[in-house]
Amino acid sequence: MTCEVTFMIIRIENIADYVDQTITMQGWIYAKTGKGKLHFIQLRDGTGIAQCVVFQKEVSEEVFDVTQQLTQESSVLLTGTVRKDERAPGVPGGYEVGVTDIQVIQSVNEYPITPKEHGVEFLLDRRHLWIRSSRQWAILRIRACIMRSIREWLDENGFLEMTTPVITPAAVEGTSTLFEIDYFDKTAYLCQTGQLYNEANIAAFGKVYAFGPTFRAEKSKTRRHLTEFWMVEPEIAYCDLGQLLEIEEQFVSHIVQSCLKKCSAELALLGRDISMLSNIKPPFPRITYDNAIERLIDLKNETDDPEQKSLIDIEWGDDFGAPHETALTQMFDKPVFITHYPTQVKAFYMPVLENRPEVCCSADLLAPEGYGEIIGGSERIHDHDTLVNRIKEHNLPIETYDWYLDLRKYGSVPHSGFGLGIERTVSWICGIEHIRETSPYPRMINRDNP
RNA sequence: UCCUCGGUAGCUCAAUUGGCAGAGCGAUCGGCUGUUAACCGAUUGGUUACAGGUUCAAGUCCUGUCCGAGGAGCCA
Numbered sequence: 001m002t003c004e005v006t007f008m009i010i011r012i013e014n015i016a017d018y019v020d021q022t023i024t025m026q027g028w029i030y031a032k033t034g035k036g037k038l039h040f041i042q043l044r045d046g047t048g049i050a051q052c053v054v055f056q057k058e059v060s061e062e063v064f065d066v067t068q069q070l071t072q073e074s075s076v077l078l079t080g081t082v083r084k085d086e087r088a089p090g091v092p093g094g095y096e097v098g099v100t101d102i103q104v105i106q107s108v109n110e111y112p113i114t115p116k117e118h119g120v121e122f123l124l125d126r127r128h129l130w131i132r133s134s135r136q137w138a139i140l141r142i143r144a145c146i147m148r149s150i151r152e153w154l155d156e157n158g159f160l161e162m163t164t165p166v167i168t169p170a171a172v173e174g175t176s177t178l179f180e181i182d183y184f185d186k187t188a189y190l191c192q193t194g195q196l197y198n199e200a201n202i203a204a205f206g207k208v209y210a211f212g213p214t215f216r217a218e219k220s221k222t223r224r225h226l227t228e229f230w231m232v233e234p235e236i237a238y239c240d241l242g243q244l245l246e247i248e249e250q251f252v253s254h255i256v257q258s259c260l261k262k263c264s265a266e267l268a269l270l271g272r273d274i275s276m277l278s279n280i281k282p283p284f285p286r287i288t289y290d291n292a293i294e295r296l297i298d299l300k301n302e303t304d305d306p307e308q309k310s311l312i313d314i315e316w317g318d319d320f321g322a323p324h325e326t327a328l329t330q331m332f333d334k335p336v337f338i339t340h341y342p343t344q345v346k347a348f349y350m351p352v353l354e355n356r357p358e359v360c361c362s363a364d365l366l367a368p369e370g371y372g373e374i375i376g377g378s379e380r381i382h383d384h385d386t387l388v389n390r391i392k393e394h395n396l397p398i399e400t401y402d403w404y405l406d407l408r409k410y411g412s413v414p415h416s417g418f419g420l421g422i423e424r425t426v427s428w429i430c431g432i433e434h435i436r437e438t439s440p441y442p443r444m445i446n447r448d449n450p
Numbered sequence: 451u452c453c454u455c456g457g458u459a460g461c462u463c464a465a466u467u468g469g470c471a472g473a474g475c476g477a478u479c480g481g482c483u484g485u486u487a488a489c490c491g492a493u494u495g496g497u498u499a500c501a502g503g504u505u506c507a508a509g510u511c512c513u514g515u516c517c518g519a520g521g522a523g524c525c526a
Binding site: 033090224346 | 451460461462463474475476477481482483484485486487488489517518519520521522523524525526
């Protein structure tokens with residue numbers, strides 16, 4: 001198979017730079033519609049979608065013949081002249097190509113995903129093809145932008161990326177939510193967090209972050225859960241809760257503003273309401289857990305709907321469920337920090353407030369529009385004996401915390417950190433319903449393929 | 451693990467009280483010079499998830515199994 005090219009190859013995202021020039025694009029037929037002697041082709045090349053127009057009288061008989069035979073997802077080299085035309089759809093759109101030549105690399109028979117409706121199961125079974133569809137393409141481009149802007153902000157603000165192991169030797173907490181693997185006849189587990197290693201790394205590097213996949217064997221079947229998801233976990237030495245929240249709001253704002261700047265075409269394709277994102281700038285509102293409970297109880301008393309009443313029913317000491325998070329986030333038009341959760345619902349390493357041991361120095365960040373928790377963070381206990389007591393109180397195997405406790409013997413300092421879930425953040429920024437569309441190949445309780 | 455709903459053509463779905471298995475889309479063929487999920491005409495399409503039962507007759511009713519969806523629980 002030859003790929004003879006006689007004109008300049010361009011990427012569709014740069015099409016506006018080539019008006020009145022004859023160019024070649026390397027891509028796939030996304031859609032085609034014919035009107036007798038006039039055919040419209042939507043060509044994808046990975047960077048965008050361009051409308052290409054074939055007039056019978058402007059091309060050879062052979063090329064028009066080829067045009068009529070083109071099928072969805074056939075791979076082609078397409079040559080023509082770029083022109084501005086406001087009628088032209090596509091991404092970026094507004095430009096189209098008057099075709100002069102088409103070279104088919106492979107002609108496709110019966111591509112399974114048509115431009116019509118399909119069910120979720122059908123599409124997920126064909127995820128390797130579904131990612132070519134414009135909506136999925138846009139979501140995954142935004143995901144990449146989010147990941148890029150995360151590294152951008154952290155790298156520019158003095159954080160060092162430091163990887164943490166995926167294979168870990170012992171359960172930090174109960175084994176029920178860990179994936180077990182056979183590690184040379186010993187049991188090992190896939191990581192749930194890199195945090196403990198981050199806490200070692202800050203003593204070497206000051207400010208660090210881990211960025212990678214994490215695994216939860218929870219049998220959760222909701223629109224917010226995956227069994228494999230990506231998390232970025234920054235950790236900062238000499239940092240208290242107040243300083244941590246300032247870092248978080250700048251960090252999250254940078255991510256959102258980067259997407260608005262670099263992915264406006266993708267957000268438009270998804271039909272995302274940009275006004276809900278453009279005001280995401282520091283400062284974010286902060287309320288205490290106590291106050292959140294008061295607000296939920298008030299809301300419950302104000303509502304007449306008995307179903308809603310029981311959904312948001314809550315007592316001090318309970319952790320929030322999805323309906324509570326949704327109700328709370330709808331009270332604000334920015335992400336909101338909920339601080340000082342009850343000690344009993346949070347992790348063993350979070351320090352308690354000096355005069356109120358029933359609450360701890362923790363904060364979650366809830367995304368607006370009902371999207372809920374995207375960040376969990378806290379100060380970490382830095383006193384050796386306090387930490388030992390808490391490990392014992394939680395009935396955790398103290399011997400597995402040897403090296404972790406070492407960190408409290410050799411130059412322990414106050415420190416804090418947080419973890420941001422990538423897929424939940426993508427859901428929020430893209431404004432989509434279900435987290436499964438935010439991962440290229442989502443892993444869920446009943447799905448490990450493709 | 452629990453609750454609710456579902457599984458019928460390649461896809462999305464319909465099928466009245468238990469009474470001939472249907473439509474749209476796709477695909478194929480033909481027509482059309484501005485389409486945006488084009489449109490018009492024709493052709494093509496079935497182990498009704500699986501196993502058993504009731505009945506003159508089951509997509510429909512009963513029992514069991516499998517698979518999926520939404521939600522709950524769970525979720526540092």
